[in-house]
Each structure stands twice: as structure tokens, then as C-alpha cells.
Amino acid sequence: MxxxxxxxxxxxxxxxxxxxxxxxxxxxxxxxxxxxxxQNDYQAYWSIINDENQHPALIANCMRNIIEYFFNFVQKADLSNVIQKPELQGNRFQSFCRYINRESHSLGQNIFDLKEFDYSVFREGLRLTFELTGYPEHYKKMAKL
Structure with missing residues (x-):
């Protein structure tokens, strides 16, 4: 940009x-x-995920960047621990957690299978991530709810 x-x-x-x-x-x-x-990059990521007509791989990547930025850099939390909440461990969020766990700096393993992407499930997983870690207001503000 x-x-x-x-x-x-x-x-x-x-x-x-x-x-x-x-x-x-x-x-x-x-x-x-x-x-x-x-907008700064972080705000731009939110703009992209707020548009469900964006390409699924782009939305998922922006969600991962949001989580990585907010929790790793702002909150100094270990990303792998952030999405280990029991509420995110069921089959419904398996694809979301697997994609977020890959992290943006992994060894080229960011292969994305479009058939696994469900906008509403990924969006709910993102919402739960912020709510379960104590930041529901930040999610609401950035998601423009």
C-alpha cells in the first residue's frame, strides 16, 4: 500500500x-x-475481513495477521496459546484453528484449501478468539458491529 x-x-x-x-x-x-x-495495515486487514466478498484465502490470511499482530505484538501473548481455548477445539473450528496455527512466518506451509473455508465459521472463530481472551470490545469496534 x-x-x-x-x-x-x-x-x-x-x-x-x-x-x-x-x-x-x-x-x-x-x-x-x-x-x-x-488506514494503517491493521485497520486495512479488518476492512478486508468485514467484506465477505473478498477472496477466501485473503480473508483467512488477514484474520491470521490480525490475531498475530494483536496478540503477539500488542499483547505479547504466544499465538499458539491464544487459540487453544476449549471452545475453539471442536470440529466446527478445526479449519480456522489449523489455518491460524500455521502463522504467517511458517516454512511455506500456508497452503489454503478453499473447500475448508466457511466465512461465517471463520468469522465466529475470530470473534470467539477475542471474546475468550478478554477483548470483546476491541472485536466489536473493529468489526463495526
Whole structure:
């Protein structure tokens, strides 16, 4: 993601026009945006998973990046322990947990089988991960519930 913006706040409106390009399974779209709407990577991951029309592999990867960033870097928690909650260990969340456990820095083992992806199950697994670890409000805020 690359942003070229006017650094002087007082000249921004006259000197630039920002456009967001989004692409999902329905195609590409362009929309005007304000400077204040520029997102960091973490916010952008949430924007992607909030759109169920994104490619399943992208949604799952963004979920893993969210969990990895929030728990490993912000909360200093061991990612493998985060999703070991009993509520996530049933068959329903097996695919979600297996994908999250691969972590983004594993040895090229991030092969994703699309037939295992169910948006609602992965979304519920993400919600439960935040709720069971004590961060339900963060999930609600970022999921725009």
C-alpha cells in the first residue's frame, strides 16, 4: 500500500484528491476518500475481513495477521496459546484453528484449501478468539458491529 499525500494540512484539500481502489469477488471499485480515512495495515486487514466478498484465502490470511499482530505484538501473548481455548477445539473450528496455527512466518506451509473455508465459521472463530481472551470490545469496534 502506498500513499502520496500533501504533508501540509492547510494545502491538502486544494492539492490532492484521494481515491480508494477496492477489489473483491464482485470486481473493482473506486471511491473518493478523505485524508482522515487512510488506514494503517491493521485497520486495512479488518476492512478486508468485514467484506465477505473478498477472496477466501485473503480473508483467512488477514484474520491470521490480525490475531498475530494483536496478540503477539500488542499483547505479547504466544499465538499458539491464544487459540487453544476449549471452545475453539471442536470440529466446527478445526479449519480456522489449523489455518491460524500455521502463522504467517511458517516454512511455506500456508497452503489454503478453499473447500475448508466457511466465512461465517471463520468469522465466529475470530470473534470467539477475542471474546475468550478478554477483548470483546476491541472485536466489536473493529468489526463495526
Amino acid at each position: 502506498l500513499f502520496l499525500t500533501e504533508t501540509r494540512k492547510e494545502k491538502r484539500d486544494d492539492a490532492q484528491q484521494l481515491i480508494r481502489i477496492t477489489k473483491n469477488l464482485n470486481g473493482s471499485s473506486f471511491s473518493k476518500m478523505k485524508y482522515e480515512e487512510i
